[in-house]
Amino acid sequence: MLYEVMSGYLRGFGISLVPAILTTVGVCGIRIAWVYTIFPKDRTFKTLLMAYPASLSVTAVLILIALLAYHPAARAQKNQM
Numbered sequence: 001m002l003y004e005v006m007s008g009y010l011r012g013f014g015i016s017l018v019p020a021i022l023t024t025v026g027v028c029g030i031r032i033a034w035v036y037t038i039f040p041k042d043r044t045f046k047t048l049l050m051a052y053p054a055s056l057s058v059t060a061v062l063i064l065i066a067l068l069a070y071h072p073a074a075r076a077q078k079n080q081m
Contacts (some may be wrong), residue, residue, distance in 0.1 A: 003060040013072035019063055022033050026059030 007019035013014070034051035043049075 003063045006060070006063045010063070010067060010070065010072060013070075013075075015066075015070055015072060018066050018070070020052045022066060023059055025064050027055050029057050030055035053055065 003023065007023060010016070010019045021079055031051045034054060035048070039051070
């Protein structure tokens, strides 16, 4: 849920492509990578399900980095002056 809030915050300031790409890479890419790298080492259902929190955590970190890089509120405030 955290990454969705940050993603919505960026979209609210008109930055929509970056969170869309980061969410796709973070959620889908990490899960696919998990299935091909981590899961074969420990083929249990628990290991497979750990792909979900791992991918959501990575996605949240990626979007947080984008949020810090873009500073949308600071840009909007600077444009109003």
